[in-house]
Amino acid sequence: MKRTVRWILFFFGLLLFGGVLLTAAMDAKPPANNRVVEGYQAWSQETLDLAESFPVQDGGRIKPLTTYAGFTMLRLHGARSLTVSATENGEPIRIQPLAWMLDIFFRPQLAMQEPTFRVDDSAVLTAIGVTPRDRRDHYSYQEIEPGRDRLFEMAQGYNNIPKKERTGLEQQVLDLAENYHSYEQLLGAFSMVRGGLRMMPVEGLPEAADDAPKVAGVAEVMATAPVIRQVLQESQAKGGKIPPHLSSLLQQLLDGANASNAGLFLFPPAGKDDEGWLSPGERVMNVMEMKTRDVEGSVKDIKAIETLSRSIFDSEEAFRTELAKLKADVVERAQERGEYEKIELEAEYYRKNWLLYALSFFLIATLLAMGMWMTAGRASQWLSWGVWGTTFVAWGMVIVPIVKRCLIMGRPPVGNLYDTIIFIAAAIVLFGSIAEAFMRRRLLLGAMPIACVLLILLARLFEVGDARDHMDPLVAVLRSNYWLTIHVITITLGYASGLVVAVIGIVYVLLRGLGLDGGDASMRRSLTRAAYGMVCVTLFLSLVGTVLGGIWANDSWGRFWGWDPKENGALMIVLANLAILHARLGGYIKEWGLHLSGIALSAVVTFSWWHVNMLDTGLHNYGFTKGASYIMLVYSVVGLLILFGLAMAWWDREKTAAARRGQQRETPELGGKRREA
Structure with a gap:
């Protein structure tokens, strides 16, 4: 039965792994329905290389043109490339952000035919009098132009409606109008x-014969x-x-x-x-x-x-x-x-795309980890070394962009939500490696790359969805490298260690719940010790980070504590860790309780790290973002894991109680036989 369950999990893991690869491939593949732009010719690589590091000012800093083009295209198009064909049956030409922007500046007659604008709901086009194709599609400037005046007229009216009271259609009209206006500004840059x-x-002068x-x-x-x-x-x-x-x-x-x-x-x-x-x-x-x-x-x-x-x-x-x-x-x-x-360094940073390479190696490490768990003996040992190697190569490819971003921005590595994602991914590998070094069970070794794959995919989704340059200068209150170093890094490390506690808890629950631990009590104890230690680390980092944040708040805002949502979230992490430690020390929770509490801790960390930025209130207004549906998905998964763990803990307790009752019934009978003898 255990072998069957293991193989089922193995194939399920392969299916999940294949799904991630397919998603990445679909993201990288040009769309099948290429638009025809008559006479389009791709820019030569020499021209693109020359224009790449052309300096421009945007977002309060000087940046290369390739950065400006990349985030502008993300905001308008929802991706970093689009595809056209020069003729009806011609070969597809993939247009990257820099080439797209050069088209706008110097070949507007071609640029206006490119499918630049992403429209998620065709009702927007219907409302402005433009005939849509599919419900969700991309449209060119020329295709939307017949409804331009109506678009701006509707947007002007909707702009007077408070943001919280707007319907989805009204907000999408406003977004499309803003993007269309931004595009027209780009078209006008060299029009004059x-x-x-x-x-x-001239009056009074004879006109020329021509x-x-x-x-x-x-x-x-x-x-x-x-x-x-x-x-x-x-x-x-x-x-x-x-x-x-x-x-x-x-x-x-x-x-x-x-x-x-x-x-x-x-x-x-x-x-x-x-x-x-x-x-x-x-x-x-x-x-x-x-x-x-x-x-x-x-x-x-x-x-x-x-x-x-x-x-x-x-x-x-x-x-x-x-x-x-x-x-x-x-x-x-x-x-x-x-x-x-720093212009050349930034242009090289986006050209290399380090995080994409890191994602590839984390995926390889995930696949090797699955093989490591499925095999035994020397093969498992060799695969474990492969997991170590690919994980640390991927970790290095996360560290490199973190360091480069610090050099480009001239500040510590964490200053906004995007920074926290890649920093937490690096910290999880560090904390997980330390815990694995003490455990030596190859359990966290395989779980680390899986967690990092999810985080890097989150970073990519966030960058595309937010469509803002996250290396732009911070708001004035955050422009303190001293406090960014000692407070923000400390509190972010607390998030990372809290997520490691949750990863350990998930590993424990799956092993015990699916009967894959083989009755190895020492393995369970090692997981429990690792989880307990990481709870202590999380408490220390979160408590110190919260106190340092209060000192910074007192220095910047004149008060140590103001019950701000971000402050409340940090306090919730501290209280949650204190509750886990006291319950464990008091004997109120055993192994199952500790690990289920660790999984619940991930929901608290998620709320403090991410969810409070969606509440649209508080002084920490530099981190507001969208994506409530993803947060609800995280909470749902956490809830399902806890319910599964509770059910398995109850079943485990019932089996143990039944076994004890059986032993108690057998003991008097055996004792009686001894007396008769």
């Missing part, structure tokens, strides 16, 4: 310099700003109207500057004390309104992007030459300001 400014004939309208470059008009201002002043002094040709020119300039005012902050400011980089639109208007002394530099910048935008019509090689010139100029100025030193 692509086509130039159309010149009207009827074709003349086009002036924006930089050319900027260079004549003093003359334009003089003409305007003379017109106002005479009480006359602005000449029509000048009025048309200025209106085009104003419209173009407004369109390119907020899509891309590309140019470092001339002043060393100025922090904000400038968009093309700001560069133009600062000259026309006499708000800058760097007129020559402004004209030079606009001339550079004019040449760059028009070079794409010649060839990609010509475009790459002009892009290299512009990048060299911007990089030199950024270096003089000390704002470029």
Whole structure:
């Protein structure tokens, strides 16, 4: 019976493992229904490599263009790639974020046909008068454009409704309107310099024989700003109207500057004390309104992007030459300001995708662990070494991005929810390895990679769902590397050790409940000792971290404790661990009770670590996030495990009691025979 159960679990584990691999493969595979973008040609790798580390300002910091493109695409498209075909039956072309953004900037006629916008409910499109395809699909800018005005009109009305009172449809309309507006800002970043400014004939002067309208470059008009201002002043002094040709020119300039005012902050400011980089639109208007002394530099910048935008019509090689010139100029100025030193490191960080490699090795370790549990003797020993090796390789591939993120951000490794996920994954391997070194039962050895697979998948889901750059500067209250180090890291390690307690409890419950422990009492005792020790570690870390958090709160907010949800969650972990330890020391819970309490502890940790960020209240408002359905799933699994454990504990107690009653019935009879003898 035990062998049968083990094989059933083995095949169930293989099925689960295959499901994870299939999910990862589906995520990496381009969608089957490619959209046709007539004449589309992929950017060359040389161009992408050149543009990758182009510095821009976004989110309060200077970052490479590839980072900006990646998170923008996540927010609008819901993934980091989309697929098109140049012809109806052509080969699929997978477009990554950087290539997608270059299309928007320099090939808008193609970009507007790409399926950029993710729509989860077709009712949104129906409401704005656009015919949908499936209930959930991706749509291009051109496909949504007929309902654009209706979309913004509805969004303006829904925006006045309090967030908690909005329906799902109303919120999705608002999200689509926001994404559509953001996309239009990107489209406008270079729109002003692509086509130039159309010149009207000057009144009183004979028109040229050629009827074709003349086009002036924006930089050319900027260079004549003093003359334009003089003409305007003379017109106002005479009480006359602005000449029509000048009025048309200025209106085009104003419209173009407004369109390119907020899509891309590309140019470092001339002043060393100025922090904000400038968009093309700001560069133009600062000259026309006499708000800058760097007129020559402004004209030079606009001339550079004019040449760059028009070079794409010649060839990609010509475009790459002009892009290299512009990048060299911007990089030199950024270096003089000390704002470029981490750009190459960040571009390499996203290019390597360390966590994807870590996930692969954790999956291999999981598969080896399943084989280790199914075999015995020398084969099991060899497989255990394989699990150790692949787990620590994967652990190293988690540590590397943590260190790189610290260098890029210039702060300790934990500052937001995304940071906590990968940090906890690394800490679980560390705590689990220490516990396994004392136990030497190969139980936690196999459980560690399984837990880390789930955490890295959670990190990926969170990054896609949140669609924000988690290396952007923290809110002001968190900008203290001292407190981030001693408080936040301590409390996060407490979360990790609490989850290790839960992992030990799950292993114990499954072994005892499914009868896979083979009656090995020493194995059960070793698991119980490990769980007890980790409860003590969790209590220490959580208590110290909570007290340190109170000291920080007193320093920042003027009070040690305010019953904030995050503070309450930390206190709940401390109280839960105290209750477990006192119940164990007082004899109220035995082995089963300790491990079931450890599983319940995971729900408390989940609430404090994650769920309080969804309550939309409290001073810890830097961590609010979505995903309540996933939290409910975690609580449901924890509840089912506890119910299963309680049932198995009752069954185990009944079997033990029945065995004792049988022994008591046999003992007098045997004693009587001895007396007769």
